[in-house]
Amino acid sequence: MKILHTSDWHIGKQLHKYDLSEDLELFFTWLIKYIKSENIDVLLVSGDIFDQANPSQAAYKQYYDLLKNLIQLDCKIILTGGNHDSPTVLNAPAELLKAFDITVIGGATEAVEDMFVTVDKNNEKLVVAAVPFLKDRDIRKSAAGESYATKIEQIKSGLRTYFSNVTAHYSRHHTNQVFILMGHLYVQGSELSESERDIQIGNQAGVEANMFGEIPHYVALGHIHKPQVISQEQNIHYCGSPIPLSFSEKEDRKQINVITIENNKISQVAIIPIPKHRNLLTFEGSLQEVEEKLNAYSEVTTLISLAEIIVNEESESLEKRQAFDALTDSQLNSKIEIVKSRLNFKSKIRGASDAFAVGTDVADVTPMQMFEKKLELQSELENTDELKNAFREILEELKL
Structure with a gap:
């Protein structure tokens, strides 16, 4: 049998x-x-x-x-x-x-x-x-x-x-x-x-x-x-x-x-x-490096390969944000579709963007990650472990 x-x-x-x-x-x-x-x-x-x-x-x-x-x-x-x-x-x-x-x-x-x-x-x-x-x-x-x-x-x-x-x-x-x-x-x-x-x-x-x-x-x-x-x-x-x-x-x-x-x-x-029909890929580096890696990818698979890109730059600027958006929206390579992207700055303007890296889609963040980040920003709170455990129980009950 x-x-x-x-x-x-x-x-x-x-x-x-x-x-x-x-x-x-x-x-x-x-x-x-x-x-x-x-x-x-x-x-x-x-x-x-x-x-x-x-x-x-x-x-x-x-x-x-x-x-x-x-x-x-x-x-x-x-x-x-x-x-x-x-x-x-x-x-x-x-x-x-x-x-x-x-x-x-x-x-x-x-x-x-x-x-x-x-x-x-x-x-x-x-x-x-x-x-x-x-x-x-x-x-x-x-x-x-x-x-x-x-x-x-x-x-x-x-x-x-x-x-x-x-x-x-x-x-x-x-x-x-x-x-x-x-x-x-x-x-x-x-x-x-x-x-x-x-x-x-x-x-x-x-x-x-x-x-x-x-x-x-x-x-x-x-x-x-x-x-x-x-x-x-x-x-x-x-x-x-x-x-x-x-x-x-x-x-x-x-x-x-x-x-x-x-x-x-x-x-x-x-x-x-099990036969593999598509690749999941991660491209990381500066804007220029990521663009070069995307262009260089040549493997042909049954289904289009899906990619996440992680761009790391030194300092935050509007120009780099716009270039990043243009890169994620472009179809540089017909063999790849970008479905996840993140832009990181080593030095950045402080503000609302401190919670997560620039370019992070809220859909890419789990409820638990969002809650933990909120707790980090509320530094005066005590017993955060208990709060995290209580939040996990809520998520489990709601099947989130």
Whole structure:
């Protein structure tokens, strides 16, 4: 039996207002061909199906078009919700999708056993615990007036207890069968990029890898976009996002993981690279240097390459600002589209521009970064760490 692990599709994602639906469509086309050619029996998608809790109509269409193509294959599909997903949105068609051998678990179920899926194919048996992103209320009871430190410890303890109950259910009812545990969370020691939204209050409630115990034969995680193995001995894997979702991921080699089961045990975990269809590029230097680098770029890719430019100049002047604006608005190279830009001055006129570098678009600044910068400007404030933690909790509740 062959199982394919993927996650963090983020359907509907825009990179600095640039639509990435073409990138995803090319990945989905490749994915379907791969499933068919390699006779994949089970497809696992570990959360963040959509980029927004309320997807656009275009995002819905891309999702259902993919499912329409997948159901024509002899492949069991299991999808779970991530912190970007709305459980209600994912679960809405769940009963209908069951008829097509698609299991969707958008949010934590009341009973642990309702997240267990069994697969029996090719004389091999597999048990999957399809655990989605767990919200605060799923793992603990909050109390008025509790401290931030208390909340963090309760979250960690709640996660350990929750996954302990999951593995205990497997031990009671499915022992001696290959066991894959899905999850969407931050495990301490994993390497982040700038595109993951804060999860469990700024990632401070990340859990230790040993929380999953030694029972699962493979832990199929989502949330972290950089592919990585957290624990080789315990087979804890982030497969990562299928396409780069931020410029911090421009050097990542995107992949899917394929797990092979033979004679009732995992015989192989293969890392399969995903074809790359566009480059994300960063050009930094003076105005002249950046312009020269843009003109010199010559690589041809399936999709136009996207660039961020960072211009560093000595002193601030209106002339340089105008030249910078002209550079970002120009189409110097038909192979590149500039989607992010920043102008820095070593010495500049003090004023409102002190908050962020000249040329920074407010769309490029996260709410947390804006709040932290505001706190820096209000130097008389005390207990800023507590204010930051409170603001993180608000962002988590609002899914921002």
